[in-house]
Amino acid sequence: MKAEKVSQAPEGASEIAPDKQPKPKRAAVTKIDIFKAWCKACGICVAFCPKGVLAIDEEGYPFVEDLDSCTGCGWCEIRCPDFAITVESRRKRRRVERKDEKEAPQGIPDAGE
Amino acid sequence: MKAEKVSQAPEGASEIAPDKQPKPKRAAVTKIDIFKAWCKACGICVAFCPKGVLAIDEEGYPFVEDLDSCTGCGWCEIRCPDFAITVESRRKRRRVERKDEKEAPQGIPDAGE
């Protein structure tokens, strides 16, 4: 493969390293909804939340255990195969940040834990 | 393509250069047969004989014009698409040479003119 010649780096590739964001100071900056009718209790959201916000109930479904820790990073949301969990950030600033991402979307983003 | 890594030279590749063999000193060292029933008068044997041994008759068929110049190289024979021309070398030595080729066949042989 002549990969070297034609390939191009995904920018921000170094972000693959663990999340270095500081724990938010204020509580409950986000609102998390779990839509149980669609959730299939796969556990992905729980396993990959970088902040341990979510936990599994006895039937295997996720629930929000520690909302305060939630950074609104949205990883649970975009890794959910069933569109069953949504995260709404209540801080305007974060929204903007995510907007920014939209402008320069090529990076491999924060890979969680 | 990782051609560099895996490829291998066909030995004797340099032989692609024109024939440097001296014109044979003795006459008629070879016998050339043209089997007209199969020949389709394509002219390939004539065009690529390095010694100009062959010529084209008025119907387009080849004939031996200058047998003496023939080195018995066999190019006419192996480039004939119709198995219509055969060359027999009368010199034992040449036969042996061609035998040798058989032992080490990887070379790109003498490419004629």
Place this chain on the structure above:
Amino acid sequence: MGERYEVRLGGSGGQGIILSGIILAEALGLYGGKFVVQTQSYGPEARGGASRADVVVSDEEIDYPKAIKLDLLLAMNQKSCDEYYRDLKEDGILVVDSTFVTQVPTSKAIQIPFTKIAREKFHREIVANIISLGAITELTNIISHKFMEAAVLARVPKGTEKLNRDALKAGVITARKVKESMRNEDIQPQEFQRED
């Protein structure tokens, strides 16, 4: 059982429904000496497990292979209970896994929490189906306990024989208790001769 006896096992993929069907069919056919046909139904393509297995058993050669009117329905989840109950004969037996089936369509339903038992007693949800087979053995007269045990042991992975034997037994015992508590004279299938 000159006539057909029709059993349906329903549940969701991963509950081992098909395996149950096969074991039941083998118990009846290979050990019980009956004619037996087992069929199953699939989802869109053969992805994941099936949701339903039918076993038709008879003393005579079986022509139509699918269940038409069920003598016994085992529903391992609510969906299959809802969906297949209408296929049950009037005097047919309904057995449900009460771990998941919370709304039963008839008071005559025999409710046993197979999965809960499996979880709590054996710490392996996977044996719920074997427990249910034990219950079926006890609740019907179609198959002897011995044959069922032989059929189970012939199909389960090596090394799990004890676990499965115990699970089967747990099913038998629980069913017996439920039966007694229900004074269930009405769930005996009429035309069936017990095999021995």
Place this chain on the structure above:
Amino acid sequence: MGERYEVRLGGSGGQGIILSGIILAEALGLYGGKFVVQTQSYGPEARGGASRADVVVSDEEIDYPKAIKLDLLLAMNQKSCDEYYRDLKEDGILVVDSTFVTQVPTSKAIQIPFTKIAREKFHREIVANIISLGAITELTNIISHKFMEAAVLARVPKGTEKLNRDALKAGVITARKVKESMRNEDIQPQEFQRED
């Protein structure tokens, strides 16, 4: 020509047989106003040229499209002469390219060295087929010279009109000479009405 008139052109690939067939058919059909069908036969697959073109012409709609009994056979090589001669009507006309056809099956054969003429007179072997069309025009009554010329000119590449017109003419003239020398009263097709 209420009835069919059947022509076959035979030769080897590269001799422009199909083109001749098409031109002849167009001369007869588009200019001569006849009904006309042209068919051809191929070798193993459509590789190289075909060896044979049939043209059937009639005043009525043509049903069976292939030639059955030839009124005219033009053989541009020995093989087609040998092969198709048996399909010629007893009073049919045989025209051969004597450059290649050295053994004719009948003394009535009209022998013209089309290819040689092409080579020597026009230095272009490729026009042998046009020369042969000229000969056909002259030797039969099926088509007028004008129509043939129009048909030829409509099909040949731009810039080669003069060459082809001359070639056609050469064919006509040569054929006329041969005809005369043979006193060929017997090669006139009977039922054909000359178009005008």
Place this chain on the structure above:
Amino acid sequence: MPEITKLIYKYLRHDKKFPHVWCPGCGTGIILGALIRAIDRTGYEKDDIVLVSGIGCSGRIPVYVDFNTLHTTHGRALTFATGIKLANSNLNVIVIMGDGDAIAIGGNHFIHAARRNIDLTAIIVNNNVYGMTGGQYSPTTPYGMRATTAVYSNIEQEFKISELAVTAGAVFVGRGTVYHAKLLDSLIERAILKKGFGVVEVISHCHIQYGKQNLLGSAVDMMKWQRDNAVTVQEAKRMKSEELEGRIIIGVLVDKDLPIYQDEYDKVRERAKEGLSSLEG
């Protein structure tokens, strides 16, 4: 309303078809998410998007999205897509295929679509197995793994889908994983925006059919494997080939410019109208 909820409302046939057909934890759903996010970013109208799929678990994606959707025959999605694109080049045609679909039965269409540089986006859900039919090995099942038709372990060498795409001539080739879901968004977005044949190979997991047979654990476990074994194109460049053994190289492998088929065909039309036919010359 969270962004994703808006997207659900906008793009999913959410009121009829959900929950979807895939197994709990299946990567296909995550890819569907990445796809709608990517499309949203491109700003294309829903009416102008055609989503074409073959047959397989991944082939069910079109059912769920509110575009012009087409679920074709097994292996042939790219041929249908070629017809669509050439018939109406205003449509943005995205093709979703499984590894079996794209590279087993459909391998030939794949390399030819790439060679011709038809302006399509091909997303290949590589879960290393035939999921839909129950876990048979596919051309991307690694040597030594098990499948229902390889119970004694697979003896075939695997195709590297992206590398094949590169050789065949694709102008954009990216590889991602479902774990790296945001990268996926951007790879898909770039492939869609790319003029020419763009390929995104997505390493996904089928824990149900493939994972189970190979004792690879749950969906979560298999996603962890993706996380732990992925290296970026840049990192890969600094690594030795031994180190790369068994790793997944993610990122953009190729991004180059070549004339697309449609533009070339426009020239054909011009020449045709000029009467520059060799037939006449």
Place this chain on the structure above:
Amino acid sequence: MPEITKLIYKYLRHDKKFPHVWCPGCGTGIILGALIRAIDRTGYEKDDIVLVSGIGCSGRIPVYVDFNTLHTTHGRALTFATGIKLANSNLNVIVIMGDGDAIAIGGNHFIHAARRNIDLTAIIVNNNVYGMTGGQYSPTTPYGMRATTAVYSNIEQEFKISELAVTAGAVFVGRGTVYHAKLLDSLIERAILKKGFGVVEVISHCHIQYGKQNLLGSAVDMMKWQRDNAVTVQEAKRMKSEELEGRIIIGVLVDKDLPIYQDEYDKVRERAKEGLSSLEG
């Protein structure tokens, strides 16, 4: 008796089938010659050789040689050959295909046979055109050339057959031309002797269908072109990529060792007999 006469007597169905069907000067006949010389050198028995072909001008080769010969369907020769080889691995199976046969309709079988490393020899007669059907463009027709289905000139990029074979996993890949007929002998010989999937791409000429449309002259002219444009692998290494534009690189592109499918399958049989089925585990 000249050597070639002996070979004619030994290998050709000379008393019935000649002169053969190909056009005067067609490269296919030269390849047939190279093939019998190569086979003769390998020393294999005629009874142990199976010559399989697809459909095309090149596909007619088997008729002329006194081996076990099989003329299959268009594009499928390698699949038949795979069955033959796996059913009886003592047979030496050689497959002849045209460029259309091998790389258009048969492209998928080609890359998969290479990937699996089935112990076959594939000889591809690349004349850049569909000869048999009368001169339509093929996947190896260069951009800009004419064909009966590309009278306004071809707009598709060409496949490089040998490079595709390399990516697909072939263990031996060589390219020759009919002009360099002796090189051809040795490439074919080495491919036959090679354990695994060996490919020889032969640049041939179809002056009748392809040459004529592109004003490339006679068979002789086209062979001169081969002579003048071929560079060896070694020379190519020393040349810049611009210089290589439009040249034919001849010689051995790949020669590596990998376990063949049949040997791997022997292991499967062993494991099967040991009862190492995962079904039971």
Place this chain on the structure above:
Amino acid sequence: MKKRRPREFLMQGNEAVVEGALVAGCRFFAGYPITPATEIAEIMSVKLPQVDGTFIQMEDEIASMGAIIGASLAGTKSMTATSGPGFSLVQENLGFACMAEVPCVVGDVMRLGPSTGIPTYPSQGDVMQARWGTHGDHPAIVLAPSTVRECFDLSVKAFNLSEKYRTPVILLFDEVVGHMREKITLPRPEEVEVIDRIRPTVPPEWYIPYEDTTQGVSPMAIFGDGYRFHVTGLAHDIRGFPTLRSDEIGPFMDRIHRKITLGFPEIQMGEFFQLEDADIAIIAYGSVARSARRAVIDAREKGVKVGLLRLITLWPFMRTAVERVIQKAKMLIVPEMNMGQISREVKRVNEGKAKVNTINRVDGLTITPQQILKRIREVS
């Protein structure tokens, strides 16, 4: 000098098919060369770009069939053409077109089979395949021209029926018809009736792509029109989405057959030649019908009352036409360049009423008028 008339041409059958297709509005052709159908692709490759259409040579026939379905879904009338080996390969996707109700036209120029057979020799060996070649139950419309002019007409008709009934239509003719050149007069494009699929006019929210209608044919939106709907080869409900419900599948299957049945009067075309008083009726199609016509004329000259039912539509099989014929004729002759394919259908609908003779030829030669005449003599 007499001038050639403006719309008079000497034209090959294959060429006339292209002319018909173009007049009918075909603007996309995907194909793969194969004798004896290649000319269709070649001429398309020349002409389509002149009219802003698209020609593409695909990697095989499977791909060609896929591409034309795609093009049709995107709103462009499309066709492919092939011969036996390729016709076998298109079958899977042909079934898709039936199932998803996508209009398109497939030409099959029949050569001698089975398998590679003889590429340059004619046959009528694919008649049953044209009806039954793909798996599962499906309707089929198959038209069989026997003259060059009819190649043009039926090519137009194929597109029209295809559009009207939302179904693939097959143009089935033998090598003789495909390669033969005849003088024909083409109509002016304005004179040709061209039918386009009915497109929905309701707002997108209301659109039901597989709705049942009186005629059984639903309006068809095209991709990009603003109606975003789902198309699948799976059994589907009226909205186009996969279903497992027998109460949805049954009516669907019924509808796709019913729409064709309702169209019989228009779809089924035949020519009744001298049948009014015929004791012997020949039933023939394609090039063989031409020989049959000649045989009828010759036999009538000798006083034998023979007629010809020429089938122009092969499928749906023209039961009523045959029934009409056997009201008078008690002796049928079915000559075919195959081992007996349409003759099976004739026997089926004949129900023992007339005696059915067959003439079958599978040696690469055409059936001649003489051969049919001989049989007429034998049975009369």
Place this chain on the structure above:
Amino acid sequence: MKKRRPREFLMQGNEAVVEGALVAGCRFFAGYPITPATEIAEIMSVKLPQVDGTFIQMEDEIASMGAIIGASLAGTKSMTATSGPGFSLVQENLGFACMAEVPCVVGDVMRLGPSTGIPTYPSQGDVMQARWGTHGDHPAIVLAPSTVRECFDLSVKAFNLSEKYRTPVILLFDEVVGHMREKITLPRPEEVEVIDRIRPTVPPEWYIPYEDTTQGVSPMAIFGDGYRFHVTGLAHDIRGFPTLRSDEIGPFMDRIHRKITLGFPEIQMGEFFQLEDADIAIIAYGSVARSARRAVIDAREKGVKVGLLRLITLWPFMRTAVERVIQKAKMLIVPEMNMGQISREVKRVNEGKAKVNTINRVDGLTITPQQILKRIREVS
């Protein structure tokens, strides 16, 4: 405790097909997964290497069909198995096997079509395709088991007929039969008759691979045997070389059909159930025949004289069996999970003698005994 009997198994139809194939000597399987036939490939992949056979999963069904033809030419009995979509794809190479006379077995486990249809639902929609799916005229042998034991038996039979007649044989059964498990007793391998192709014994110079013989079947050399011959899909002469001569092609075509015709007594298998006195005869096959049998029993209990002709061989169609049935029965019922395929054949050979009723179902559900009973009541 009662022990299970040694050769008694609870087995799926698909599994029994594999067991039969292995006993018949099948040692090569090439396939591609497809519901509901996948189990055949899966079980083959487990069992073949245990007996030194070879399993290979090819890149598609076309390749699978090619590979099994190749393996057979190399002397190994071989098979593939698929369902509708794949069955459409094997057609071209299936025709090659007919033309080149290569023994091999193809299983088609029928699911609901057309197109992708419903992969897990049964149908009998490929009956006509099995006969006519490939282009050109060709003979076909198609066997249709309706029990698991019959899956075993007919799998053996398929190989035997294939070897004996040098022709591909198709095992055609519906999803119900393929997936259903029944208790069956398998015969010991020694008890099973296995037929191998006749190999030439003459010296290689004398060998004529496509020679005509009394039975129309030529001895078949295998590659590597020392008989170096040519095999092609082109029309060929008796030596196997391509020919354009009609006097060679005609006799060849004739022979490959004749060899099957001569084999009718052995190839055509059916079961006559309670037909002696039947006024009403049901003609059925596959899983539907099981419903029909039940309906016959139930109807007889109610005094209606019904019988069942169960077709085991679908093709060549059992004309004589039907003729025998209609000597007594003047009312026929042909229930099929399709729109009417075998019923067309019944009508053809019936020649108007009996009244032919059809029951057709294409909604994914099986035809039940009740449905047939209802029809019996209606017509009796």
